Amino acid sequence: MTMIFGVPLAVLSGQLLIGFINGAFYALLSLGLAIIFGLLKIINFAHGAMYMLGALLTVVMFNTLGVNYWVALFMAPLLVGVFGVLIEYFLLRRIAGQDHIYSLLLTFGVALIIQGVLTNIYGVSGLRYAMPDMFKGGIKLDFMFLPYYRAWVIVVALLVCFGTWFMIEKTKLGAYLRAGTEDSQLMQGFGINVPLLVSLTYGFGVALAAFAGVLAAPIYSVTPGMGANTLIVVFAVVVIGGMGSIGGAIITGIMMGVIEGLTKTFYPPASSAVIFLVMVVVLMFRPSGLFGKEA
């Protein structure tokens, strides 16, 4: 068997694949955070809870209504997106004029509520979600086994990331968003309905998180607490990449996932900490982040 630095190639490539998939999730989540941050200037502490909602909805809709994976892939982000719009409309908007710290704390409180209530209903142990039939099995490559589902996750996550990037950088709606990031008052003056745009932006950001949640349901253990820990890692990813650019968020997310996978292969005890260590190093040498423009 081929060995690389004393590690079998199959193990290495397997971990790299897992790392790449984790990276795709980090990318989707930090992308949503970056979009929300752009217009609302807040960090959405409820983002992890929204990701969890996406996954949990997928499982619950399947168990109670028999909703299949493909419908869930569409429905869960939609429902969570609507939920996000409601949160923005009824809660965040009321304190929009205050210090941004308050909005951040508000989303933190919302996350506690969502997570706490669902923990009471579904417990702390993981819910199972059966892999859709068509994804069972995989391709046997020379050096590794590639499960269909994991290949699908990578492809679709990258597509969604690219689509979002395209929408923001190249379309008219994206131009509004970018203009709102620069100066929302001026844009309001041009007759654009900024409050509506803000609601939709928040809804879209959390829908992205929920979409990541649906993708995660068949491969990760679905628990009400699954979002909280992931979110902290994503925060570190955001600090590393800086929120200056959408593309930067995507690249950093995938890069960090791969680094995590590599660490798991060569020095497993550090794998849960490595992203935070990278963050420390980046803060020391490039405080504004790899792609960041502002401190």
Added chain:
Amino acid sequence: MSQSFNPADVRKAIIDQQKAQDRRKMLLNGVLLLLLLAAPFAMYPVFLMKILCFALFAVAFNLLFGFTGLLSFGHAAFLATGGYTTGYLLSNYSGLTTEVGIIAGTLVATALGLAFALLSIRRQGIYFAMVTLALAQLVYFFFVQSEFTGGEDGMHGIPRGHLFGLIDLSKNLNMYYFVLAVFIGCYLLVQRIVSSPYGQVLKAIKQNEPRAVSLGYNVDRYKVLAFVISAALAGLAGSMKSVVFQLASLNDAHWHMSGEVILMTLVGGMGTLLGPVVGATFVVNIEYQLSQGPLRDWVNPILGGIFVLTVLAFRSGIVGEIQKFLRKNLG
């Protein structure tokens, strides 16, 4: 109004008002002190000590959040570091007296605070919250994987020992008065800091940082110092907590704890001296009451609800709202 405005009279009136206010404050503080001294005879001392430890934790946090305007989402790291260090030393070196263990715990937390501060101070506002949260998570992973902490089980049976080798702290009443003395000392220290010229600069930074910079203040140094003091006091709170409960656990290091101290400060009234104390008392009581009743599984969502309500409707917190009310009605 046909009164003449003699400047001397006005000054005298202001001074009189100030004096009356000071007298009222002195009276209030005296009453509070008496209540605190008598409290262990009316209530369970360990519960009171829990409140005092969390109150100190919140006072420490408030120095940074309420007075300097920096939202740290990682203060659990200092609480836990103080607790684990003290617990480890007292458990493994029986020759140490309790206060040495507590001082050592505080010092280690202080050093960690300096490291956090130097790293996080480079980012502002919202990034600052994220950086501190991520750094605290790193500390959490360290504690989870280290053997000396006992991992998920926590560190049990930490001896309370003798204060200065003389006073037996295993007696709850002795322990209580020790904790109370430390708490009052720290409270007065923070009061002193806040009203000092240094504290005024901190407030200036909170209100308008670019302006403070343009006035020639080295803002980063002021912020780092505030962070370090805050971390030290939080570490002290953790050290005392581990001695009181003879236990140090991962709960103290979890991000949830960092959230809780924010809630305590916010509910009590950020940027007021008494606010965090009131907030800590409120939150600890609510948690205790809920855990006794049929709602015991609903503690977290209820805390989340209080969070949301406070942010939406009572941003000045309990003490802040009372102050507003008094100002309006008593002039």
